[in-house]
Amino acid sequence: MPPVLVVSRLAKTFTMHLRGGIELPVIANAAFALHPGTCAVLGGPSGVGKSSILKMLYGNYAASSGRILVRHRGGEVDLVTAEPRTILDLRRETIGYVSQFLRVVPRVGALDIVAEPLVERGTDRRDAARRAGDLLARLNLPERLWSLPPATFSGGEQQRVNIARGFITDHPILLLDEPTASLDAANRAVVVEMIAEKKRAGVALLGIFHDVEVRNAVADVVIDVAGFAPDRKAA
Ligand SMILES: Nc1ncnc2c1ncn2[C@@H]1O[C@H](COP(=O)(O)OP(=O)(O)OP(=O)(O)O)[C@@H](O)[C@H]1O
Secondary structure (H helix, E strand, C coil): CCCCEEEEEEEEEEEEHHHCCEEEEEEEEEEEEECCCCEEEEECCCCCCHHHHHHHHCCCCCCCEEEEEEEECCEEEECCCCCHHHHHHHHHHCEEEECCCCCCCCCCCHHHHHHHHHHHCCCCHHHHHHHHHHHHHHCCCCHHHCCCCHHHCCHHHHHHHHHHHHHCCCCCEEEEECCCCCCCHHHHHHHHHHHHHHHHCCCEEEEECCCHHHHHHHCCEEEEHHHHCCCCCCC
């Protein structure tokens, strides 16, 4: 199967504008590809640039140079040079993202937060709510919490709402930033199973997992981000 996303010669240098413009090279020459039906994992020690890569792939951080070619609407888009509206369209249609923390919307209940991405894409509100409920039940979120805004939920409860929201759509590419960090063993196992289902559905996943057991259970390939480190002597 041809890849759905190809990264080549990707580099990121942060410029610290409030520190006299100090340049901090983090990634030089990253190269890898994501394939349908597989889960790749970004590996390497803390601070090596795993989150920075994930954020560039979602368009949150601008790359300094290189290419991120994504198969999108039957064509190909380079995320590095794409217009903001193209990036928004990519997020709508092609690239999903489960962040580490839920962005809580005041006064919106958990079930509606999970259903929202489907409603936005035109799914009937009742069907979307049913699918949201199925996911929340699967992730063991007590039904009495479904109508409440998650602001007061525990860290693990918020993370499960976030996972349900990220998994409810059918994006062909799914980025996962430590989705199991605050979960207990039972719920980690549910997420591992949900990732396996996405793979069977042909989704290409890329994630950061500090939990070794989860990583071993889901990873088809490990991308060693330390191999993309800039040459400090030359920098
Ligand atoms: N917005 C930013 N501005 C300046 N420096 C940044 C920014 N984001 C990340 N960095 C720096 O880039 C380097 C890589 O950070 P990043 O979060 O990508 O690493 P990581 O491999 O995901 O680490 P961890 O495993 O600890 O989460 C760090 O030295 C960090 O300080």
